[in-house]
Amino acid sequence: MSAATAASNLVIEGLNKSYQVNSADVVALQGIDLAIREGEFVSIVGSSGCGKSTLLRIIAGLENGYSGEVRIGGSRIAGPGLDRGMVFQEHRLIPWLTVEQNVAFGLNSLDNGQRDTVVREHLELVGLAAFVKALPHQLSGGMSQRVAIARALVNNPQVLLLDEPFGALDALTRIQMQQEILRIWEVERTTMVLVTHDIDEAIFLGDRVVIMSSRPGTVKKIVPVQLPRPRDRSSYDFVRIRKEIYAEFFAEAEKTFAYAI
Numbered sequence: 001m002s003a004a005t006a007a008s009n010l011v012i013e014g015l016n017k018s019y020q021v022n023s024a025d026v027v028a029l030q031g032i033d034l035a036i037r038e039g040e041f042v043s044i045v046g047s048s049g050c051g052k053s054t055l056l057r058i059i060a061g062l063e064n065g066y067s068g069e070v071r072i073g074g075s076r077i078a079g080p081g082l083d084r085g086m087v088f089q090e091h092r093l094i095p096w097l098t099v100e101q102n103v104a105f106g107l108n109s110l111d112n113g114q115r116d117t118v119v120r121e122h123l124e125l126v127g128l129a130a131f132v133k134a135l136p137h138q139l140s141g142g143m144s145q146r147v148a149i150a151r152a153l154v155n156n157p158q159v160l161l162l163d164e165p166f167g168a169l170d171a172l173t174r175i176q177m178q179q180e181i182l183r184i185w186e187v188e189r190t191t192m193v194l195v196t197h198d199i200d201e202a203i204f205l206g207d208r209v210v211i212m213s214s215r216p217g218t219v220k221k222i223v224p225v226q227l228p229r230p231r232d233r234s235s236y237d238f239v240r241i242r243k244e245i246y247a248e249f250f251a252e253a254e255k256t257f258a259y260a261i
Contacts, residue, residue: 009036009037009038009072009073009158009159009191010034010035010036010059010071010072010158010159010191010193011034011035011036011069011070011071011072012032012033012034012035012055012059012068012069012070013033013068013069013070013071014031014032014033014067014068014069015029015031015032015033015055015058015066015067015068015069015070016029016030016031016032016066016067016068017029017051017054017058017063017065017066017067026215027215027216028051028054028215028216028217029051029054029055029058029066029216029217029218030216030217030218031218032055032068032217032218032219033219034210034219036159036191036193037191038158038191039189039190039191040191040192040207040208041185041191041192041194041205041206041207042192042193042194042206042207042208042209042210043194043195043196043201043202043203043205043206043208043209043210044056044193044194044195044196044202044209044210044212045195045196045197045199045202045209045210045211045212045245046211046212046213046214046217046220047214047249048197049214049215050212050213050214050215050217051212051215051216051217052195052212052217053163053164053195054217055195055212055217056086056161056163056193056195057163058070058077059072059077059084059159059161059193060080060084060086060161061077061078061079061080061081061084062080062086064079072084072158072159073158082155082157083157083158083159084157084158084159084160084161085151085152085153085155085157085159085160085161086152086160086161086162086163087145087148087149087152087160087161087162087163087165088148088163088164088165089163089164089165089167089168090168091136091141091144091145091147091148092148093136093144093147093148093151094136095135095136095137096135097135097136098132098133098134098135099123099128099131099132099133099134099135099136099139099147100116100119100120100123100132100133102136102147102151103119103122103123103147103150103151103154104116104119104154105151106151106154106155107119107154107155118154119132119150119154120132122150122153122154123147123150125150125153125184125187125188126146126147126149126150126180126184127146127180128143128146128147128150131143140173141168141169141170141173142169142173142176142177145165145166145169145177146177146180148165149165149181149184153184153188153190157190158190158191159190159191159192159193160190160191160192160193161192161193162181162192162193162194162195162196163195164195164196164197165177165181165194166178166196166198166201167196167197174198174201178201178204178205179230181205182204182205182229182230185205186229192205194206199242199245199246200233200242202245203225203227203231203233203238203241203242203245204231204233206225207224207225208222208223208224208225209222209223209225209241209245210222211223211245211248211249220248221248223241223244223245225241227241
């Protein structure tokens, strides 16, 4: 084990995942090796169907039947756990529960006073302290995602997994939510893993951008983003990194097209 791997709190080694489709094996992920340091923000990009969300679901403990190792804090992931939180593209709030009840959902191990304190702290963290009694239908899309983030963070997970969390939002709200999740990360320093189709978003948020190949999904390249925050999307270095990532996608597309003909 390398020193980098030993110092990481999320380690993936030799990960392979296949599905049975019409009695045939379809390989979704092949030979995934990735070590993510504690407190790091890693973005994962790739074409549709490359296995990005499958990888996130395996880390979350929502998928099994794979080979290889996935460990967090040195322990093998065997299923869902409080050491991981997950935010999906849809907020998945329970419609008949208030904001505070949605965030408190699953905090049964705490007494009422502790639970109320923890919930209030996290609603303040996401800027929704004034909406504790609101129902989900009374919130905007961005506000609903903030509640989902608070709910994912309330158990103080080691790793927060973000599966296209801003994909359903309009462009302006999406930029605002990118700034919001970055602010939360800077406060909490929770390890975050983001799956996104938005390359600008991946660069704006990530310490590194992991580029996955088309199916079977492999780690094609890892691009470090050594830019100071807050990041200027129009800066020379930001544009240079964007071009580097796009070049990988264009090379992949040309390879796929050449194979098809």
